[in-house]
Amino acid sequence: MNTPQNSPxxxxxxxxxxxxxxxxxxxxxxxxxxxxxxxxxxxRSGYQTILTCDWFLEGTHFLRDQHPAVSVGWKSLxxxxxxxxxxxxxxxxxxxxxxxxxxxxxxxxxxxxxGMQRASRKLHCxxxxxxxxxxxxxxxxxxxxxxxxxxxxxxxxxxxPGDMIYxxxxxxxxxxxxxxxxxxxALVRRDDPILRKHLYPEPRIDLGRWLSDHRLATAMxxxxxxxxxxxxxxxxxxxxxxxxxxxxxPTVRGLKRGNAKSRTTxxxxxxxxxxxxxxxxxxxxxxxxxxxxxxxxxxxxVPLTAIGEITKSPRLILExxxxxSQLLPAAGWDPxx
Amino acid sequence: MNTPQNSPxxxxxxxxxxxxxxxxxxxxxxxxxxxxxxxxxxxRSGYQTILTCDWFLEGTHFLRDQHPAVSVGWKSLxxxxxxxxxxxxxxxxxxxxxxxxxxxxxxxxxxxxxGMQRASRKLHCxxxxxxxxxxxxxxxxxxxxxxxxxxxxxxxxxxxPGDMIYxxxxxxxxxxxxxxxxxxxALVRRDDPILRKHLYPEPRIDLGRWLSDHRLATAMxxxxxxxxxxxxxxxxxxxxxxxxxxxxxPTVRGLKRGNAKSRTTxxxxxxxxxxxxxxxxxxxxxxxxxxxxxxxxxxxxVPLTAIGEITKSPRLILExxxxxSQLLPAAGWDPxx
Numbered sequence: 001m002n003t004p005q006n007s008p009x010x011x012x013x014x015x016x017x018x019x020x021x022x023x024x025x026x027x028x029x030x031x032x033x034x035x036x037x038x039x040x041x042x043x044r045s046g047y048q049t050i051l052t053c054d055w056f057l058e059g060t061h062f063l064r065d066q067h068p069a070v071s072v073g074w075k076s077l078x079x080x081x082x083x084x085x086x087x088x089x090x091x092x093x094x095x096x097x098x099x100x101x102x103x104x105x106x107x108x109x110x111x112x113x114x115g116m117q118r119a120s121r122k123l124h125c126x127x128x129x130x131x132x133x134x135x136x137x138x139x140x141x142x143x144x145x146x147x148x149x150x151x152x153x154x155x156x157x158x159x160x161p162g163d164m165i166y167x168x169x170x171x172x173x174x175x176x177x178x179x180x181x182x183x184x185x186a187l188v189r190r191d192d193p194i195l196r197k198h199l200y201p202e203p204r205i206d207l208g209r210w211l212s213d214h215r216l217a218t219a220m221x222x223x224x225x226x227x228x229x230x231x232x233x234x235x236x237x238x239x240x241x242x243x244x245x246x247x248x249x250p251t252v253r254g255l256k257r258g259n260a261k262s263r264t265t266x267x268x269x270x271x272x273x274x275x276x277x278x279x280x281x282x283x284x285x286x287x288x289x290x291x292x293x294x295x296x297x298x299x300x301x302v303p304l305t306a307i308g309e310i311t312k313s314p315r316l317i318l319e320x321x322x323x324x325s326q327l328l329p330a331a332g333w334d335p336x337x
Numbered sequence: 338m339n340t341p342q343n344s345p346x347x348x349x350x351x352x353x354x355x356x357x358x359x360x361x362x363x364x365x366x367x368x369x370x371x372x373x374x375x376x377x378x379x380x381r382s383g384y385q386t387i388l389t390c391d392w393f394l395e396g397t398h399f400l401r402d403q404h405p406a407v408s409v410g411w412k413s414l415x416x417x418x419x420x421x422x423x424x425x426x427x428x429x430x431x432x433x434x435x436x437x438x439x440x441x442x443x444x445x446x447x448x449x450x451x452g453m454q455r456a457s458r459k460l461h462c463x464x465x466x467x468x469x470x471x472x473x474x475x476x477x478x479x480x481x482x483x484x485x486x487x488x489x490x491x492x493x494x495x496x497x498p499g500d501m502i503y504x505x506x507x508x509x510x511x512x513x514x515x516x517x518x519x520x521x522x523a524l525v526r527r528d529d530p531i532l533r534k535h536l537y538p539e540p541r542i543d544l545g546r547w548l549s550d551h552r553l554a555t556a557m558x559x560x561x562x563x564x565x566x567x568x569x570x571x572x573x574x575x576x577x578x579x580x581x582x583x584x585x586x587p588t589v590r591g592l593k594r595g596n597a598k599s600r601t602t603x604x605x606x607x608x609x610x611x612x613x614x615x616x617x618x619x620x621x622x623x624x625x626x627x628x629x630x631x632x633x634x635x636x637x638x639v640p641l642t643a644i645g646e647i648t649k650s651p652r653l654i655l656e657x658x659x660x661x662s663q664l665l666p667a668a669g670w671d672p673x674x
Contacts, residue, residue, distance in 0.1 A: 003571055031385065032490070032492060034423070035493075035574065036422060036494075036574070037389065037423035037424055037493070037558050038387045038388060038389035038420045038423070038424050038426075039387070039388040039389070040385050040386070040387060040388075040424070040485075040490055041385065041386040041387075042385055042386070042487075043380035043385075043386050045382065048377045048378065048379055048380075049367065049377070049378040049379070049380050049386065049482075050375045050376070050377060050378075051375060051376040051377075051378055051430070051432055051465055051466060051480075051503065052374065052375035052376070052432075053432045053468050053480060054434075054468050055434055055436055055468050055470050055476075055478075057436060057470065057472065057476075060436075060470055060471070060472065061470075066438060074465075076652060077526065084375060085376045086374035086375070087374055087375050087377070089372070089375075093388070095388055095389075095390045095480055097390055097391075097392055097393060097478055099392055099397075126591060128388050129388060129389065130390060131390055131391050131392050133392050133397055133398075134397070135394065135396065135643050139392075139394075139476060141390075141392075141434055141478045142470075143385075143390055143432055144389075145388060148373070148377075148405075150379075151347050151370070153377055154375050155374075156372075156374070157370060157373075157374050162639070188423070208356075221373075221374050237372065237373070250417040291666040297455070306416055308453075324467040334447060
């Protein structure tokens with residue numbers, strides 16, 4: 001008798017369910033997880049629910065032959081959780097949807113789930129359910145549910161002229177790692193330091209929540225597509241412009257500035273990396289002048305850097321380290337360009 | 338200046354945002370929708386949040402050359418909302434993730450969004466956000482957030498020996514439509530009556546909520562993969578078995594019973610269609626004996642039919658109309674089989 005419990009799909013679900021069970025915590029608010037038609041989540045009183053989701057597709061967001069499966073698992077959860085951080089919220093649980101070719105349902109899936117479980121534990125964000133099917137390429141979709149105190153969410157549209165613009169961390173490290181990975185043309189080492197930020201980005205949950213709890217930011221978003229593209233989105237939402245001082249950008253270390261001419265790719269120019277490199281998952285936020293003294297240089301070891309100022313004129317201006325200024329074109333990631 | 342508002346991705350997002358704005362309603366609980374890092378949803382006090390999601394992939398769940406785009410839009414939302422109905426809940430909002438080839442971002446997308454908007458209005462379930470990217474095939478993922486009164490959710494594991502087993506509607510109509518579509522080998526008419534259930538299934542939200550409000554069902558799930566497969570899942574979750582009387586199954590009309598031998602495909606046998614046909618999105622539920630008199634023959638025009646009984650023995654037994662009985666094999670949809 002071919003009972004469902006012995007079917008190929010159900011054995012896949014059992015494997016996935018394994019990480020859900022181990023990552024469950026009573027404080028997650030999850031009452032019913034994988035195994036029913038849907039999951040049941042108990043929202044906390046006085047909190048709003050935050051909903052976000054992200055694709056993570058083979059060939060578009062990762063390469064099966066080059067990206068370690070453990071990084072694919074880590075990153076597919078982390079990048080969706082980063083959107084929760086960008087609202088000043090806390091991730092609580094997630095839905096994992098997987099469409100896999102049969103040849104990836106063995107060791108690859110085990111390693112993928114291992115990376116995802118590490119991220120799940122680190123973020124205290126438990127798996128609540130999802131959907132599985134078969135495809136010729138690996139398709140991953142993660143939807144994250146988070147929470148923020150009512151009225152405390154930090155959105156993109158609150159920036160006002162005169163606000164200072166900040167970023168967390170260093171910009172361009174992930175893109176530098178991607179360039180190194182592209183050169184290697186093979187499965188990369190899971191622990192190569194230059195690839196760390198590209199393979200295992202850290203969402204800035206604590207920073208986002210700290211800014212939200214203390215009502216310090218007027219607007220915020222995460223940097224997923226590159227500063228030049230994402231800052232333009234924040235400015236458009238807030239109906240303002242920005243003046244960025246290139247000298248102040250926290251660029252990657254260990255590379256000389258402005259040596260783009262001597263190399264064949266833009267990706268080794270630290271300034272271009274900082275402006276256009278995607279996948280950093282740092283936070284971009286604006287702070288009213290009167291509150292800037294409350295922003296420390298680092299928070300829990302993460303540098304916070306003032307990079308410019310919000311302007312009334314709706315243009316993005318970049319002031320160069322060599323003097324002179326220019327309009328800043330949006331040259332970050334756009335899948336349809 | 339290549340501002341993001343003029344980028345190809347942003348023009349796609351604007352098109353999608355169009356249906357979000359028109360489908361928004363104050364009672365949805367949505368405070369912040371598309372356009373920020375994430376959506377903000379205000380959960381109702383005294384309710385639990387229901388989370389579910391579904392793939393809808395070109396080549397697996399629909400065929401670009403045969404399925405009207407308006408049906409793809411309708412069905413991709415409806416099938417996820419059906420999981421909310423299956424818990425006795427009410428859908429509130431959803432996240433739409435689209436990965437599309439460039440050639441589908443014109444008329445196809447407009448029709449797709451039109452079908453989705455119709456479903457959104459009918460279900461009072463508004464679009465809250467999502468993610469877009471490019472792919473060579475159309476990939477759709479819908480995550481739905483719903484609500485149910487705390488303690489009222491109906492799950493799969495509550496069936497007890499002696500409970501009567503019910504289904505809503507007629508079983509196999511969607512699979513009959515799929516068989517007709519497969520024979521046509523071309524784009525089908527949007528309004529072909531034999532295809533109605535396959536192209537535009539109706540989730541049983543009102544029925545699910547009625548059963549939940551009145552605490553009439555001990556267990557429930559929706560029929561997405563076929564009765565033989567889904568009933569086995571319900572029985573497994575409840576650690577029980579079932580005895581089904583084939584005579585009582587609400588099969589499709591207009592076809593003679595038991596004429597499988599005279600045809601080349603199983604899909605024209607009404608009994609096989611009812612047992613193994615997927616995609617009906619009817620509800621399968623169990624009711625304690627003492628409460629069965631409160632189950633009407635129809636609810637809001639939808640027939641409710643008692644088809645058998647839950648048994649202590651964990652086997653699924655099918656009693657044939659011609660007499661005799663057999664073990665019922667799970668022969669519904671399994672993407673990995």
